[in-house]
Amino acid sequence: MLNQIPEGVVWAILFLPFGSFAVISLAALLGLTRPSTGSGRAVWRARLSGYLTMAAIAASFLLSLWALDSVLQEDGARIGFDAHEWVVVGPLRVDIGVTVDGLAAIMLIVVTSVSLLVQFYSQGYMRGDPGYNRYYAFMSLFTGSMLGLVLASNILQLFVFWELVGLCSYLLIGFWFYRDSARRAATKAFVVTRIGDVGFLLAILLIWTRTDQLDIGQIQHLAATGMIGSSVITLFALGLFAGAAGKSAQFPLHVWLPDAMEGPTPVSALIHAATMVVAGVYLVARFFPVFIVSEEAINAVVVVGAITAIMAASLAIVATDIKRVMAYSTISQLGYMMMALGVGAIGAAIFHLFTHAFFKALLFLGAGSVNHATGTFDMRKMGGLARFMPMTFLTTTVAGLALVGVFPLAGFWSKDEILIEAWAEKPLIFWTALAGVFLTAVYVGRMLFLTFGGEYKGGEAPATGSPSPDSSGESAKRTGQASEQGAEAGQAKPHESPWVMLLPLVVLATLAATVGFVNITGGMSDILEGWLPEETHELVAAGEFVLWISVVSVAVGLAGLGLAWAIYSRKVIRAEEVSAALEPLQVLLDRKYYLDELYETVILKGVIMRGAAAALHAWDRYVIDGVVNGLASLMRLSSEKFRLAQAGQAQIYGAAIFIGVVAMIAGVLIANP
C-alpha cells in the first residue's frame, strides 16, 4: 500500500503522453526525424518515436496503478483535489482540476494498459510506414486526450479533451490521407460525432445558465439532492446523451464507426477498445447521478442501447470484411454498456467496458495479424489460417469466446452481470440482451470459422487481384510490402506474425481470459459505485447472482456458435439457402438498414442540399445580393439626376452658398429665438 497519490502525480499521468507528442512533433518540425542521407549520423534513431511513446504511456500506466491503489484505500470515493482557476470572465468562472475516484481510476488502467499494448504491437505493424513518426505523435496525443477526458473535474475541461479525442480520431482514421476512402471516412467520423457534440455543448450551456456551476462534482451533488428542476435535468441529460451517442456510435449516429476501419488496424483497436468510443459510455457513467434521477433520460439511454445492440449485431452477421464485423460488434457491445447504464447498473456497465477493452483490442490486433499474413480483410478470401498462424488463431479464439461470454472467460462475467441486473430491473431488456447474445455468438462463430477453418483461399494476390473496395489501400500496401520482402505473395503460404505483434496478443489473451475474476466478489462494482452521491445509492441496481441466467446465457451463446458451425464449417445448412429463404432480410442487412442511404440521399441531398442549402442560396442570391445591388442601382440612377446640378457655373454655386448660409442662420435663429 502506497501513500495517497499527490496531485502533481495525477497531472503527470495526463501530461506524459502529451510530452511525448510534443517531443516527437518538435523533432519532426526541426527535421530530425528524417532518415539521414550520406555520411551524417541519424540524430533520430529509426524507432525512437515508438520507444518514446511507449515509455511515456508505460510511465502513465504505473502512475495509474498508484492512483488505483489510492482509490482502493478510499473504497472508490473521490479523492478531493482543489481546482485551479483557469478563466474568469464576468460571472463565468472556469476551473481546471483533476478528479480521481473509482470510475476514473479504472478508466485510467484500461486506457493506459490497452494503449501500451497497442503501441507495442504497432512497432511491428507500422514498421517501414512513411508516416511512422506522425503515427506515434498522434497516438500519444490520442492517449493523452483520453486520459485528460477521464481525469477532468470540470465539464468544460472535459469538453475540451472530448473534442481533442474527436480530432485525434479524425487524424488517425485519415492517417493514410492519400486514399480517398480514408479521407471520406475521417470526415464522416468527424461530422457525425460533431452532430452529437452540439447536444453536449447545449447541455453545458443549459446547466451553466441554470445553476452557475461547471464543476462536475457540484453538478452531481445538485442533481442528486434535487436542487435542479426535473425538466432541466432531463434536457441536460439528453444533451449529454446526444454527445455520448455520437462518440460511442449509438443508433442513429453509429454510421461513422464501420467506416472508421480505414485507419491502420492498431488505431481501430485503440479507438474501439480504450479511447474514442468508450468516451461516450464514460460520459454517461460520469454523470450517472444526473441520469438516474430523470426517468425520461434513463429510459432514452436504455432504449437507444437496446436498439443499437440488436441492430449492430445483426449487421455483423452479414459483413464480409473482418474489421467491419468487429466494428459492428463494438457498436453492439457499446449498446450493451448503455443498456446496463440504463437499467441503473453502472458497475456492470463499466465492468463490461473493462473486459470488453481487452478482448476487443485483442480481436482487432488479431485481425491486423491476419491481414499482415494474407494481405486482405475480406473473410471470403481467408480460411484455414489456424494451421499457418497458430498463435493468432489461439488468441483470437480466446477473444471471440470471451466476446460470446463463454464461461470462464472475461466476457462471461461482465455480460452475465448485465443480464442479471436487467432481469431484476427491466425484464424486457433482459430478453433483448439475450437475443443479442445469440446474434453475437453467430457472428463470432462465422468470423472464426471463415477465417481460421476450412481451406486457405489464397488471400489477396498483389499483382492480379483487384483489391476489395473496403480496404483496398491498406491491403495493397501490405501485400506490396510483403512481396518486396519476398515472403509471401497471394498464392504463397501465409506465415505467423513477428514476435512484437504476437506478444501483445498473448498478453491480451491472458487478460481477456482472466480479468473477469476481479469482480467475482463484486469488489470492482463497489469501487465503481463508491463515488456516487449518497442520495442516489438506492437508485443503483444491485442484482444478486442468479444461476439460471448464467446457464441460459452460456447455453444461448453456445447455441449461436453451434449454428455458425453448422452453417460455415460443416455446411449442414447452406449459407446460400438461408439467405435465399430470408431474402428481404438479407437485402435489408446488406444495405445496413438503408441508414447510409437515408442519411446521404434523404437527409444530406434532400433535406440539407435541396432544402436548407437551396433556401440559403435563394436568401443569399435574392435578399443579400438584392440589397447590395439595389443600393448600387439606386446610387447610379440618382446620381444620373443629381449630377446635373453641377453646371460649372460659378454664379449658381455662389447662389447656392448664399441660400445655404441664409438657411443656416434662419435655422439657428429659429432654434435659439
Added chain:
Amino acid sequence: MAIELEHYLALGALLFAIGLYMALAKRNFVGVLMGIELMFNAVNLTFIAFSRFVSPATDVTGHVFVVFVITVAAAEAAVALALAMLVYRNRETIDVDRMDLLKW
C-alpha cells in the same frame, strides 16, 4: 438727426445686397469683380461702425481688420483681372455664363 449705428449697419447691408446681386447676376466678369469689391467695402463699413460705436476707443481691432481687407482686396483684384485677361485671350469672351467647362 444724429447718425447712429443702425444707419451705418443699414447702409452696409444695402451695399452688401447690391454687391451680392451683382456678383451673382452680372454676365460680365469685370462686373462680377466689381460686385465682389462692393461686398468687401460693405463689410469694411460694418467693421468700422461696430468699432466706433461698440468697442472702447482704445481698441483698434476693427480698424486693423479693415486695413487687412483692403490690402487683400487689392491683391485679389489684381489676380482676378489677370484671370479675366487670360480667359479673354483664350476664349475671346469674358461672359461668365460661358465659363462652364467644369460641369458634370
